[in-house]
């Protein structure tokens with residue numbers, strides 16, 4: 001079964017609460033309608049109520065079953081402004097500025113997530129990735145077990161002409177612009193964890209470069225090789241090749257010729273790009289030329305799931321990101337329970353079954 005179908009089924013079995021903050025975009029409302037109808041999530045749409053209703057009416061979208069929240073008349077707004085002020089006061093934000101900021105549906109939605117009114121948020125069909133990600137980092141914040149917030153795409157290759165089939169993780173194609181070796185190693189480890197939880201496969205990581213095993217000499221190659229060494233040191237259990245070219249990462253026959261001692265053997269399911277230029281161009285090529293379905297950018301390393309979209313997204317894309325967000329919400333809740341148990345001093349065996 002396709003990974004994304006399994007994720008949708010799992011979300012249906014355990015729906016979560018997901019907030020969407022771009023309710024004046026028909027793709028968002030259509031996906032909201034589908035998510036409610038499929039029973040994968042309780043959907044909250046945040047924004048100008050009149051604009052949301054007008055858009056739904058014009059498109060013939062039934063929002064029955066979705067909750068509409070308008071920050072301008074929400075009873076939550078005053079408390080949210082206090083929370084935002086407390087968060088950003090040391091960065092120079094005044095209470096007045098916080099009151100204005102929470103009227104922005106994106107900020108309001110992320111405060112709903114932070115304060116537990118929902119389990120995940122999705123935006124980015126209209127707003128830029130920089131806006132969506134910056135708000136998520138500032139309002140939701142990083143998970144204490146990660147140093148860096150980064151992003152990944154779940155790429156689905158399901159067409160008859162795809163020689164490589166199934167789900168792949170591409171990272172980072174949306175967030176960290178120019179990672180150094182340490183940041184790149186963090187991205188790789190987070191992407192491996194994302195593969196384990198979403199693909200339900202053991203991760204096989206390729207640290208991509210224009211060089212395989214030092215076949216080219218350049219500081220850019222050294223960075224990738226250094227990042228791979230750092231991952232091996234911290235996660236000796238992880239199958240990883242790097243520096244490695246894309247062909248040797250995904251074609252077994254080429255891997256056997258270029259890297260005889262490969263741990264991945266040309267069967268990588270996690271592709272880690274050396275920087276955002278390569279990653280963003282790479283995923284769009286796979287999607288637009290290669291016919292892959294690109295789900296994301298999904299954020300990794302946040303305390304709770306706040307996911308992004310490409311402004312070129314389709315209704316299907318938004319629906320799929322909602323389903324993944326529900327699953328990430330369960331995983332984040334599990335991490336919080338384990339952390340709480342650890343703090344309470346509960347025995348390790350109890351923690352593992354939490």
Ligand SMILES: CC(C)(COP(=O)(O)OP(=O)(O)OC[C@H]1O[C@@H](n2cnc3c(N)ncnc32)[C@H](O)[C@@H]1OP(=O)(O)O)[C@@H](O)C(=O)NCCC(=O)NCCS
Pocket residue numbers: 091129130131133134137138142147148149150173174175176177280297
């Ligand atoms: C994510 C992004 C917006 C952050 O950049 P920025 O606004 O310049 O960020 P700053 O360096 O000013 O930092 C803003 C805050 O986020 C934090 N931050 C930035 N990147 C972070 C990361 N990857 N992980 C954790 N925290 C991060 C900073 O510590 C800072 O925190 P503070 O405000 O509490 O001090 C930037 O990396 C970016 O634009 N990335 C590319 C997005 C994009 O255009 N993608 C292409 C399409 S998908």
Ligand SMILES: CC(=O)OP(=O)(O)O
Pocket residue numbers: 124128129173174280296297309310311312
């Ligand atoms: C992920 C990405 O490239 O987003 P956008 O297309 O919105 O810039």
